[in-house]
Amino acid sequence: MTTENDIKRMMRRGCEFLGTEYAILGGAMSWISERNLVSAISNAGGFGVIACGAMEPHMLDEEIAETKKRTDKPFGVNLITMHPQLDELIEVCANHEISHMVLAGGLPPGWAIPKIKEFGAKLICFAPALALAKKLHRSEVDALVIEGMEAGGHIGPVSTSVLAQEILPELRDELPIFIAGGIGRGHAIAAWLEVGAVGVQLGTRFVCATECIAHENFKKAFMRAPARDAIVSTQIDDRLPVIPVRALKNKGTQEFAAKQIEVAKLLDAGEIEMGEAQLQIEHFWAGALRRAVIDGDVENGSLMAGQSVGMVKSEEPVADIIAALMNEAVKALEKNRG
Numbered sequence: 001m002t003t004e005n006d007i008k009r010m011m012r013r014g015c016e017f018l019g020t021e022y023a024i025l026g027g028a029m030s031w032i033s034e035r036n037l038v039s040a041i042s043n044a045g046g047f048g049v050i051a052c053g054a055m056e057p058h059m060l061d062e063e064i065a066e067t068k069k070r071t072d073k074p075f076g077v078n079l080i081t082m083h084p085q086l087d088e089l090i091e092v093c094a095n096h097e098i099s100h101m102v103l104a105g106g107l108p109p110g111w112a113i114p115k116i117k118e119f120g121a122k123l124i125c126f127a128p129a130l131a132l133a134k135k136l137h138r139s140e141v142d143a144l145v146i147e148g149m150e151a152g153g154h155i156g157p158v159s160t161s162v163l164a165q166e167i168l169p170e171l172r173d174e175l176p177i178f179i180a181g182g183i184g185r186g187h188a189i190a191a192w193l194e195v196g197a198v199g200v201q202l203g204t205r206f207v208c209a210t211e212c213i214a215h216e217n218f219k220k221a222f223m224r225a226p227a228r229d230a231i232v233s234t235q236i237d238d239r240l241p242v243i244p245v246r247a248l249k250n251k252g253t254q255e256f257a258a259k260q261i262e263v264a265k266l267l268d269a270g271e272i273e274m275g276e277a278q279l280q281i282e283h284f285w286a287g288a289l290r291r292a293v294i295d296g297d298v299e300n301g302s303l304m305a306g307q308s309v310g311m312v313k314s315e316e317p318v319a320d321i322i323a324a325l326m327n328e329a330v331k332a333l334e335k336n337r338g
């Protein structure tokens with residue numbers, strides 16, 4: 001008979017890597033993955049990750065210190081590689097002897113890897129393709145997250161299942177691999193463990209946790225939304241690049257399309273330069289996630305959410321979410337094995 005121990009055995013490598021009871025990472029979410037949610041996930045046996053986002057070094061310093069006051073369990077810090085103060089942010093993490101660092105938003109610059117390893121932290125990176133996964137492995141990254149386009153926030157073009165099929169068989173024996181994107185229930189966790197993942201990363205599923213500081217309007221929008229409402233921002237004009245973001249459709253997403261058309265027309269008419277046009281597109285969403293998460297403006301702000309949003313139906317404590325996921329994973333394994 002399958003027991004929780006079977007799932008834990010399948011998660012062992014991930015748990016040993018993270019230093020946790022469960023190999024479940026709370027994916028870093030800007031404005032959301034702060035001291036409260038991060039410590040709650042770590043205290044419940046998962047692995048919380050602070051989202052540095054656009055924070056300045058002194059803000060990150062305070063966030064880490066406050067998180068440490070709330071948990072004595074391991075947690076990580078996620079930095080965006082294009083942050084202009086990446087170097088100083090890594091120093092803040094070194095001063096706090098952070099055990100696990102996640103670098104997101106592109107391949108890490110060459111200097112950042114030894115700088116992180118120098119203070120003894122384990123480095124986790126995202127692998128958006130097999131060739132890049134191999135490159136990251138050669139660069140001595142310690143673990144990979146494979147995140148498919150079902151996920152919330154900034155995404156690549158390929159689905160979780162395709163990336164996992166490409167990368168897991170090639171690299172699962174070389175380094176621990178976690179799967180992210182579209183995981184809403186424990187059944188999916190069991191499935192990924194069975195094909196060689198050591199654990200998973202979830203973001204969307206934790207947004208409606210009781211401990212999460214997201215505005216109640218933001219949480220209500222999540223609880224109401226079916227999977228199909230979590231859409232990808234589309235680029236309308238070849239000249240105006242748009243980084244794809246998956247978010248719930250609202251007035252803001254509609255206006256973004258209109259804004260692109262308006263800017264393209266100004267370009268055609270020679271009324272603005274290309275640089276100015278691209279800047280206007282880039283700036284459209286600046287501060288938009290904060291507007292929705294913190295101020296509760298769910299009409300105009302950005303409601304970043306993954307397709308698993310359709311499985312988020314109520315506000316519950318993190319410990320209950322993790323218990324439910326583990327329970328579902330056990331049941332799914334039991335069923336699969338007959």
Ligand SMILES: Cc1cc2nc3c(=O)[nH]c(=O)nc-3n(C[C@H](O)[C@H](O)[C@H](O)COP(=O)(O)O)c2cc1C
Nearest residue numbers: 027028029030104151152153181182203204304306
């Ligand atoms: C609201 C929101 C904000 C996010 N912000 C970030 C971020 O700042 N940095 C990052 O690396 N990933 C970010 N993500 C991605 C999550 O860390 C996680 O990988 C993703 O949510 C997993 O897929 P899921 O949403 O299907 O569970 C964000 C996701 C959401 C939903």
